[in-house]
Amino acid sequence: MDHITFLVVVVIATALAFDFTNGFHDTANAMATSIATGALRPRTAVLISGVLNVVGAFLSTEVARTISGGLVDDALVTPGMVFAGLVGAVLWNLLTWLLGLPSSSSHALFGGLIGAVWAGAGASGVHVEKVVEKVLIPAAASPVVAGTAALLATRLALRVTARAREDAVADGFRRGQIATASLVSLAHGTNDAQKTMGVITLTLISAGALHRDAGPPLWVVAAAGLAIGLGTYLGGWRIIRTMGKGLAEIRAPQGFAAETASTTVILTSAHLGFALSTTQVAAGSVLGAGLGGRPARVRWNVAGRMLLAWLVTLPAAALLGGGSASVVEHGGTLGTTAVALAAGGLALVIVLLARRNPVGAHDVNDDQPLAEPAGTGTPV
Template sequence: MTGNDAVLALMVVTALGFDFTNGFHDTGNAMATSIVTGALPPRVAVAVSAVLNLVGAFLSTAVAATIANGLVSSQQVTLTVVCAGLTGSILWNLATWYLGIPSSSSHALIGGVVGATAAAAGASAVKWQGLVSKVIVPAALSPLIAGAVAVVGTALVYRLTRDVPERPRAHGFRLGQIGSASMVSLAHGTNDAQKTMGVITLALITNGTLETGAKAPVWVIASCALAIALGTYIGGWRVIRALGKGLVEIEPPQGMASESASAAVILCSTDFGYSLSTTHVATGSILGSGVGKKGAVVRWQLAGRMVTAWLCTLPAAAVVGATAYWIANGIGGTTGVVAIFLVLVLASVAFFAASRHPAVTPENVNAAWTGSVAPEPVTEEVNS
């Protein structure tokens, strides 16, 4: 195996590691409200989300093409740059996952790659127009659009069912949530799994394995789909509690309306190849469901903290990605890539070791993301 082949292999492993963290970081986007309202038992909800993320990853490659060819100049990107960018994105994902903050895995990935590319080849290697049109503008508009759709949807479902007794109405909407939450998981697979496919494809183009402009090979699609599905099943509990109870006290009609809004916005963006943040969309939808229900309590202070995390994500991941590149480049060659890979492994072990405490488990994911609210048990039965 040549030095380039070894670096490429490490890069693929690192990319799949990011996809894994993306899965466990973003499980809450799809299933938080369904778990909190009792529509699905926690373990079943996460398993369903994992399977549908896997299926969704095979349905589209438009977003993968945006990441591979639309954000940075592939002629000026090296395998070391890609590895450094992935390091920045994974470290940010782990930090925000540990804190239970639903930040954007998508923007962490893009920020890491852009930062490493700029550090290696200068700002001219970044396709700023593509970054703005395909990433930043959708990031700004998507939560607003999703929130507006959720406001209208929530108001309509309460108005149309106002004469239905509370108990059968709640039961009916819990059943409806199973379908709407499943659509969010499917949509998440069509959009988020594509980003890692795009990064691996970019590396293969850089290495000369694929021609410029090539689409993701089947083995890349399959491996990314499996990685995000596995991550989804293993680790979504921390972020679920922030979205499920931290922002709005969710009832089944609100849950179904917010999930339907999220799925619609994500699927539309995927069709246009926009690298959308499902975290932004889901949060906007949940807030919209709170606004749409008369008398609902919306925790705007917590929403403000989340927005702050969103604004920090892309530049913070870019800084870490650039730093990782400078370290790897300073050491040089395959040794430099191996060095940042080992740092990443050690950091991952440290975060997972620090996270192993009883405060966050499938049985108490309903605890609000405030650090001061006692956890409440989540029933394993669908309430009727």
């Protein structure tokens, strides 16, 4: 217990706070399409998703090992750097949640951590080749793979059911969505909760409480799973509305196809240790399902804003993490306190701004502006 200093406790608490924001920021990944099609009631959906996120956290630790011993040099990392990186990730998550943008919580975490380590330990503290291999390449490939799979699955589903009654088809696929949305939730817990596990494990290694190359202890797995599960149950209604109603016009067959594609990509990557963004996978699947519809209806302006958020998330979080690390590493306890107070103040401002225009379970399915047929730009 000598290694568990006050700063380590603060870092662990901040990591779990990030995990909580990750939960409500990413609820849309699993449940937006099921809520949009009416397969699940909003409150029921987030309850199921929260429980399965907790279960999923216990299924694998490969992604956690990638973060704790792959992206940065744990021999050069200090608990202060990890704290600074988490501050950058939490603030970016809250900002994009306020804007209703389904940006990547994962890339916010990676960016914050990379920026903090770079500022605190120099470029040698970051394993750039691992960042490219485990983060950037999957980030580029995963939404394309998921989107293509969802498009093909949607076309197949529509072709197979072309002669069936529309109401029977919709009812059948809504039932199927309960299973597929549940699988996405399980996959999300398996993938995303591990990122917080990895950060806490990295902190314990840097403090000397765990040996290098150690995996996350059971209490870390349990704490990360519970934090993301609670955040998921809170429901990130702003992003759920964007993903379910704002990006594309989704009916039950398309929702089923999107969720099936997301589950396959996320679970496969988690098994291989790729720390990809479940948000990008889910959004790619929704976009592919929208393009696979007849007619294909996608809101390209929303897709463009989302793509812009994806591109800036990692560098923006890196700047926030790097700036925080500069203060923490040079200011000691006083610097850490200043960063914590400043971050808490900014978080409070964002929450208060969100309350001026709230979105909840009661209006998450309010109609968005009509979609445009893909490639025409003409309202329908």
